[in-house]
Amino acid sequence: MRYLEIAVPEGRRRAVLDVLEDEGIEYVASDETSGRARTTVVRFPVPIRAVEPILDRLSEAGIDDARVVVIDAETVVSSEFDDLLEQYSHGGASGVRTSRQVLRTKADELTPAFSIYVVMLLISAVVATAGLLSDSPAVVVGSMVIAPLLGPALAANVGIVTGDDELRSTGFRYQVVGVAVVISASIGLALLARLAGLEPAGIDIVVVAELQERVSPNLFSLAVALGAGIAGILSLTRGFSEAIVGVMIAAALIPPSAAVGITTAWGMYGAAVGAFVLVVVNVLSINAAALLTLWVAGYRPQGLFEVSPTRTATFTYATIFGVGLLVLAAPLAGITLVEFQTTQLNSTAEEAVDEVLEDPQYDGLEAESVEVRLDDAYPLRSIDRVVVTVRGLDPGPEPELGERVHERVDANADGSPIVEVRYVVAEERGNERADRLTVTRTVDGS
The missing domain is CATH 1.20.1080 (Glycerol uptake facilitator protein)
Structure with missing residues (x-):
């Protein structure tokens, strides 16, 4: 609930009271003297949803120079207020929408x-x-x-x-x-x-x-x-x-x-x-x-054909925001597409490496990792290469391995990405295995 206090300039008392009586609002009015002139102070409780329409009606009645104070009210005990609350809650729970003025x-x-x-x-x-x-x-x-x-x-x-x-x-x-x-x-x-x-x-x-x-x-x-x-x-x-x-x-x-x-x-x-x-x-x-x-x-602004000073501004700014987002969404969509392609290529490359390493001639090798790397052309980056790391006790560079992996990746990917095969040489130390050397071979399909 809200409790409103309106200081009405001299000569405007009747217009304000007519609005309140038409709405069925209980009010208390008293004539008081301010530092400038004699005024009427009207106080009344209203549901939250009623604040905006009542202030709008007062504005339409020409009461634009009144001083309005809106105060939170904990509770109101009154049968007439209960009727007003039911009227503005439209048969349901009381509304909580903040009025434009309070907003x-x-x-x-x-x-x-x-x-x-x-x-x-x-x-x-x-x-x-x-x-x-x-x-x-x-x-x-x-x-x-x-x-x-x-x-x-x-x-x-x-x-x-x-x-x-x-x-x-x-x-x-x-x-x-x-x-x-x-x-x-x-x-x-x-x-x-x-x-x-x-x-x-x-x-x-x-x-x-x-x-x-x-x-x-x-x-x-x-x-x-x-x-x-x-x-x-x-x-x-x-x-x-x-x-x-x-x-x-x-x-x-x-x-x-x-x-x-x-x-x-x-x-x-x-x-x-x-x-x-x-x-x-x-x-x-x-x-x-x-x-x-x-x-x-x-x-x-209410009403489809209502001429309102805020309608033009609202539509103008909405158009600016919308057009700006559409223009900037294009590069974002391009980046999203590259990320999707990267994920897809990574999955394809992993499958290709696993298939190639199943060949008996590569029994001593196992896949360590498969990584799709992008170039540094921010922000619209593109796929640069596929880096495959294999591990073995004595792998040595295998020319055919890189070519076969490249073949498989190339057959399932858009374009012809570079495939870089890295060999991690491991040595046995009792029950432990330690890396001691890395050899790289790059295959670009050209």
């Missing part, structure tokens, strides 16, 4: 002061960069908890559907600034780590597991951001845990932004582009999902 206030409250916002993001960027460089999932998760990204992500879209231009522009400005701050801080910290020798220069830094999944994103990356946007709006409108949802939104933005900074500091600009594409896709996904969820939840 706007909550979104604004979740957006911190700019200075605090920047400081918290700088701390989050430092933690995320350290976590990615050290390949520590726990530290990366810690960076997500710190980041105050929930408010800006929700404020922008609440501002769109409620026609609050200031809230909308603040939300989008905070999002852009937030991403820029994290990327800039990550570049600085990664450069310091590289120059200090904490992470040696010249290595392929993206082999770190926490980085690799963010510099070559696939279509499944969209699921996290879309889910975060939907959950964020539901937390705002239905009272779910906002802290947990805030971590989810940060998970879609903080680590990829830090990955952009790290790969830029390492001069791996292709990987940086891949991570930045993921950041942009996640920003668009969060906003698109939030806007769509608000629309489905009923926060939209």
Whole structure:
């Protein structure tokens, strides 16, 4: 329930009371004197679902200059209120949808002061960069908890559907600034780590597991951001845990932004582009999902042919988000396809190696591992080679082995991948076996 207190300017008392009486609302009205003029203060309890329609009716009646205070009410004991509750619950349980007016206030409250916002993001960027460089999932998760990204992500879209231009522009400005701050801080910290020798220069830094999944994103990356946007709006409108949802939104933005900074500091600009594409896709996904969820939840202009100042803005931003996602989905789809082909080729190669090694002439050999490797052309990588490692007491290079494996792989794969056979020589030491040498032979089929 909610308890509303409306300070009505002089001469508007009757218009307000007519609306309340028409709705069947119990009220208490008293004439009071403020610092400026004599006003009428009207107080009354209403179900949550009634707040928005009643305030809309008051607005339609020309009561736009009234001061309205909405307060949470624990309980109301009144037979007339029970009838009102039944009316607005449509025969079912009482509704919990937050009114547009309260929604706007909550979104604004979740957006911190700019200075605090920047400081918290700088701390989050430092933690995320350290976590990615050290390949520590726990530290990366810690960076997500710190980041105050929930408010800006929700404020922008609440501002769109409620026609609050200031809230909308603040939300989008905070999002852009937030991403820029994290990327800039990550570049600085990664450069310091590289120059200090904490992470040696010249290595392929993206082999770190926490980085690799963010510099070559696939279509499944969209699921996290879309889910975060939907959950964020539901937390705002239905009272779910906002802290947990805030971590989810940060998970879609903080680590990829830090990955952009790290790969830029390492001069791996292709990987940086891949991570930045993921950041942009996640920003668009969060906003698109939030806007769509608000629309489905009923926060939209009513009436198909109604001329509303928010209708054009809602459709415009929805179109921008949708087109942006469609354009960026193309490279993500290409990466997803390569990953699917890699998995398929890996399975094919394993079967081919097992079949070849069944030949009696290779009785002394056993398959150690089969790995499909991609090239370093981030973010749109392609299959580079199949690396087969075999082990034996005295294998020696077997020219026919590589050729036969290549034949089998080539017959079941698109294109003609290079097959690299590595021989791990082992020696017996009592009951133990120890590796002592590795010999490599490469077959490309040319």
